[in-house]
Amino acid sequence: MEDSKLERTDLMRIPAGIPGLDEMIEGGFPFPSVILVCGSAGTGKTTFSLRFLCEGAARGEQGLYFTTLSEPTQWMMRFSSQFEFMRPEFFDNQIIYEDLGNILREGDSGKLLDAIESRIAEVVPQRIVIDPITVVGEMFKDNYRQFLFDLTNRLKNWNATTVVTGEVRPGELYPPEISYAVDGIVLLHLAEELGARRKYIEVLKMRGTNHLTGKHSIDISRKDGIVVLKARF
Amino acid sequence: MHPVESAAMNEKDLLLFKQLKAQLGVPLIPGLMVLDVRTTQFVRVELVLLKALMEEGQPGLFISVDRPHQYIVHLLTMHGIDCRNLTFVDAVARFSADSKPTSVKVGFFQGPRNIDTLPEALKNWSAADGRPSFDLGECGFAVIDNLSTLLNYNSQQVVRSFLTDFISALGGKVTVPLLVDRERNPNLFMMIKSLEGREIALVPENVPMPSDRARLKISNSNIKGGY
Numbered sequence: 001m002e003d004s005k006l007e008r009t010d011l012m013r014i015p016a017g018i019p020g021l022d023e024m025i026e027g028g029f030p031f032p033s034v035i036l037v038c039g040s041a042g043t044g045k046t047t048f049s050l051r052f053l054c055e056g057a058a059r060g061e062q063g064l065y066f067t068t069l070s071e072p073t074q075w076m077m078r079f080s081s082q083f084e085f086m087r088p089e090f091f092d093n094q095i096i097y098e099d100l101g102n103i104l105r106e107g108d109s110g111k112l113l114d115a116i117e118s119r120i121a122e123v124v125p126q127r128i129v130i131d132p133i134t135v136v137g138e139m140f141k142d143n144y145r146q147f148l149f150d151l152t153n154r155l156k157n158w159n160a161t162t163v164v165t166g167e168v169r170p171g172e173l174y175p176p177e178i179s180y181a182v183d184g185i186v187l188l189h190l191a192e193e194l195g196a197r198r199k200y201i202e203v204l205k206m207r208g209t210n211h212l213t214g215k216h217s218i219d220i221s222r223k224d225g226i227v228v229l230k231a232r233f
Numbered sequence: 234m235h236p237v238e239s240a241a242m243n244e245k246d247l248l249l250f251k252q253l254k255a256q257l258g259v260p261l262i263p264g265l266m267v268l269d270v271r272t273t274q275f276v277r278v279e280l281v282l283l284k285a286l287m288e289e290g291q292p293g294l295f296i297s298v299d300r301p302h303q304y305i306v307h308l309l310t311m312h313g314i315d316c317r318n319l320t321f322v323d324a325v326a327r328f329s330a331d332s333k334p335t336s337v338k339v340g341f342f343q344g345p346r347n348i349d350t351l352p353e354a355l356k357n358w359s360a361a362d363g364r365p366s367f368d369l370g371e372c373g374f375a376v377i378d379n380l381s382t383l384l385n386y387n388s389q390q391v392v393r394s395f396l397t398d399f400i401s402a403l404g405g406k407v408t409v410p411l412l413v414d415r416e417r418n419p420n421l422f423m424m425i426k427s428l429e430g431r432e433i434a435l436v437p438e439n440v441p442m443p444s445d446r447a448r449l450k451i452s453n454s455n456i457k458g459g460y
Contacts, residue, residue, distance in 0.1 A: 121311035157300040159276040
């Protein structure tokens, strides 16, 4: 290497932890970055998020899970404990669970932004989840775009990879308000084929990454959560 | 209680703090130092490093090239660390759309490109230019957040020139610990060592995280390892 040239280093990546997905995105999500994981109800968005955090926890990374749904920790634990990758000892240690529901109900987007940032500064996480972000859009209709711009801009400076989940409305491919602000978009599809509902994953956007395109079949199992199935043909 | 101690640290960070304190010395040992840190752990280790450096009560310089200085100010404030003894040089805020307000001493530099002009600029800074007056001679330590980012904008040659001039401008009496991910930036790590940078060695048995254990195995070292 000539000393006078720029030394190009590959982007730092962290494994998403979803079997089969990391191979589609050069080994993992860029670090730091903000990734949108979206889909309709029942496609596995929360399972995806938990797997992402548990993967980090198993690697010694600190996780921070923001819920906007005011769902009690034990309620979330009740369902997620069915997955083998979930280790209860992660919670309150390497995965901190934070409910934003009360602040959200106050209707002050600036206060919500400050609350998120303060908790991040306190916990110093390497992996963050905000699940789901689209609830915020329903609360802050007038300044949702500005809020998303400020949020994603700030998240990128906190030296963490953030997964935000988004509910897709009928007729939409992804939540349009946030898509321009994120570094990556992972779609989780639910499609009816021959009388059965099948699930797919699709990487629509991943900045700085030579990613696989097209829909790939997924399964949700108790062992691994979401698994990208290998093509049989 | 000292302001630095007022922020609660978990067991792992406390261990790191103690190790860093031992390596930095009391009073602070001047000179260039390098610590191998995994990229994902930069902010956490930097926070503990700043706690260790600021405990001596000396004024310090914080050069921000990776993220606007407001983030570090927020981080330090949340952890109960008083920023009054820190002067920030922000070389990236002008690239950022961020407008978080802070009330610290900060001067803005034109950008991370051509960073080799910063040492001369620092010598000539004065309050008359709207920048905080800062006496390099009084400075006890300097932190750069982070050196690897400079390689996105400058050649190795320019970064080397910057480091050499920066140390010279500080008069050789200042502690300059640099965090570098050796696995990702081996050339940068070696460059610092070639500038007589002392490697800060941490005891691997005291690094309990699974990822770090894996890392130590990769580095095949019994004495030194990335944090």
